Amino acid sequence: MSPIFIGITGASASGKSLLSVTIYDELKEEVGAHHIGIIKEDSYYKDQTHLSMEERLKTNYDHPSAFDHGLLVRHMDQLKEKRAIDVPVYDYKEHNRAKDSISMEPRRVIIIEGILLLSDKNIRSRLDTSIFVDTPLDICLLRRLQRDIEERGRTMESVIKQYKSTVRPMFLEFVEPTKQYADIIVPKGGKNRVAIEMLKARIKQLLA
Numbered sequence: 001m002s003p004i005f006i007g008i009t010g011a012s013a014s015g016k017s018l019l020s021v022t023i024y025d026e027l028k029e030e031v032g033a034h035h036i037g038i039i040k041e042d043s044y045y046k047d048q049t050h051l052s053m054e055e056r057l058k059t060n061y062d063h064p065s066a067f068d069h070g071l072l073v074r075h076m077d078q079l080k081e082k083r084a085i086d087v088p089v090y091d092y093k094e095h096n097r098a099k100d101s102i103s104m105e106p107r108r109v110i111i112i113e114g115i116l117l118l119s120d121k122n123i124r125s126r127l128d129t130s131i132f133v134d135t136p137l138d139i140c141l142l143r144r145l146q147r148d149i150e151e152r153g154r155t156m157e158s159v160i161k162q163y164k165s166t167v168r169p170m171f172l173e174f175v176e177p178t179k180q181y182a183d184i185i186v187p188k189g190g191k192n193r194v195a196i197e198m199l200k201a202r203i204k205q206l207l208a
């Protein structure tokens with residue numbers, strides 16, 4: 001059987017990861033852990049080994065050009081052909097790909113989550129269902145502040161500066177317009193029980 005690709009997109013810190021992990025955890029009991037997997041678009045940020053840390057800090061990580069979407073598309077095709085892939089690992093503290101990658105075997109259900117998934121027509125056309133997590137931007141900013149300081153080695157000043165210079169403007173220019181391509185728009189993100197049950201039912205229907 002070919003894998004089913006479910007795309008989950010939305011603003012940074014809108015709750016994409018939480019929604020993906022919740023669906024994964026609840027479905028793995030029913031379909032088996034080896035039949036379902038998650039791929040993060042962030043794993044496909046371009047390698048920046050050739051840049052100094054000072055230069056990496058200037059990269060616009062919210063622009064589509066920051067991602068190697070071509071590699072993600074090739075990986076989707078490899079999974080469709082039932083071949084394993086080597087998913088790059090991204091290190092947010094280093095603003096770069098880590099040396100190691102993680103091998104992923106083909107699965108029946110693959111959830112792909114990230115901010116700019118639907119901005120790429122080649123990714124869009126390969127997704128069986130697309131979801132846009134629609135969380136108010138002020139809530140996203142508060143969550144991002146807390147998460148980036150606790151988990152991604154940032155300071156409050158750096159989060160606010162990046163938010164004003166790239167995160168918000170790029171959301172308005174590139175992320176929000178992709179809402180038109182979503183099959184389902186989910187308010188309240190990863191804790192929206194109605195949406196979670198509907199998505200699980202949709203995935204089971206696609207599998208059947």
Ligand SMILES: Nc1ncnc2c1ncn2[C@@H]1O[C@H](COP(=O)(O)OP(=O)(O)O)[C@@H](O)[C@H]1O
Nearest residue numbers: 012013014015016017018143147188189190191
């Ligand atoms: N509905 C929610 N209520 C409260 N906190 C949430 C909710 N959704 C996500 N979070 C928290 O907000 C932060 C960002 O969520 P995350 O799922 O990582 O966002 P994204 O993957 O869209 O960047 C995390 O710390 C997460 O636990």
Ligand SMILES: O=c1ccn([C@@H]2O[C@H](COP(=O)(O)O)[C@@H](O)[C@H]2O)c(=O)[nH]1
Nearest residue numbers: 011012013042061062092095096115167
């Ligand atoms: O080196 C980096 C790479 C990415 N970012 C920021 O991450 C978010 C996307 O991740 P989410 O988990 O969806 O929040 C994006 O908005 C980038 O600004 C970064 O700061 N540094």
